Amino acid sequence: MTCLEPSILGNFSKLQRYLAFKKHQILPRRHCSAINLKIRQINETDTSAIKDLVRSSYGRTLAEELEDQNRGLTSIIVAWVDTIPCGYSFVSWKGPRDPEVRSKLPNIPEFYCLTVIEPFRCRGIGTALIDFMEKTARNQGFTQMGLGVAHTNLRAHTLYQHLGYKEAIEEYYDRYPCLDETGHPKEAADLCRFMVKNLD
Ligand SMILES: CC(C)(COP(=O)(O)OP(=O)(O)OC[C@H]1O[C@@H](n2cnc3c(N)ncnc32)[C@H](O)[C@@H]1OP(=O)(O)O)[C@@H](O)C(=O)NCCC(=O)NCCS
Numbered sequence: 170m171t172c173l174e175p176s177i178l179g180n181f182s183k184l185q186r187y188l189a190f191k192k193h194q195i196l197p198r199r200h201c202s203a204i205n206l207k208i209r210q211i212n213e214t215d216t217s218a219i220k221d222l223v224r225s226s227y228g229r230t231l232a233e234e235l236e237d238q239n240r241g242l243t244s245i246i247v248a249w250v251d252t253i254p255c256g257y258s259f260v261s262w263k264g265p266r267d268p269e270v271r272s273k274l275p276n277i278p279e280f281y282c283l284t285v286i287e288p289f290r291c292r293g294i295g296t297a298l299i300d301f302m303e304k305t306a307r308n309q310g311f312t313q314m315g316l317g318v319a320h321t322n323l324r325a326h327t328l329y330q331h332l333g334y335k336e337a338i339e340e341y342y343d344r345y346p347c348l349d350e351t352g353h354p355k356e357a358a359d360l361c362r363f364m365v366k367n368l369d
Pocket residue numbers: 171172173174282283284285286289290291292293294295296297317318319322323324325326327328
């Protein structure tokens with residue numbers, strides 16, 4: 170799964186109350202430093218706070234994702250504005266998830282499912298999440314970071330280019346299980362490119 174567009178706002182009542190309270194005065198564009206933003210790896214105690222935000226892969230539970238994190242396979246990173254979880258990303262520490270990409274680019278950690286919920290976008294939170302994951306990778310001795318982005322996701326592609334990511338694999342299909350319109354399991358495939366950044 171490369172890109173997720175969360176439709177969680179409908180049942181995200183805490184966020185709605187927060188936004189109603191703050192009206193339009195908060196979160197000036199591009200002024201991440203003006204908001205109380207915290208980014209950290211989550212743990213079991215955060216489960217109820219982030220369960221409506223973090224989307225696990227189809228067929229997997231958040232508990233299973235946390236188990237992978239405890240085994241050192243992945244990290245789940247969440248951005249909080251005050252007490253509101255507003256963005257997240259996974260990192261795979263054992264190389265790119267796609268077997269074809271992994272065979273060509275082994276040992277490069279990959280971040281995936283990067284998402285900032287709509288009212289919080291364009292305030293630098295996505296960039297701050299990426300920055301946090303890059304620093305974490307550097308601290309673990311990695312010299313590169315990678316990601317897969319769908320060919321159709323031009324804005325995210327622009328953001329990654331802006332942050333120094335370069336095309337390493339032009340085309341591959343990100344295949345993942347999901348449900349069709351009638352609720353039956355199927356395999357979807359997005360045409361993606363894999364991008365890599367050298368972490369200096
Ligand atoms: C991509 C995403 C995580 C960026 O988060 P963000 O907090 O808005 O990022 P920043 O504020 O640091 O940077 C904003 C830039 O991201 C880019 N961007 C990518 N997708 C965007 C979107 N759907 N809406 C707004 N900006 C988007 C734009 O280039 C934007 O620059 P601009 O403000 O000059 O237009 C966020 O837009 C999102 O969750 N999109 C939907 C999910 C997705 O496509 N994830 C990427 C998977 S590969």
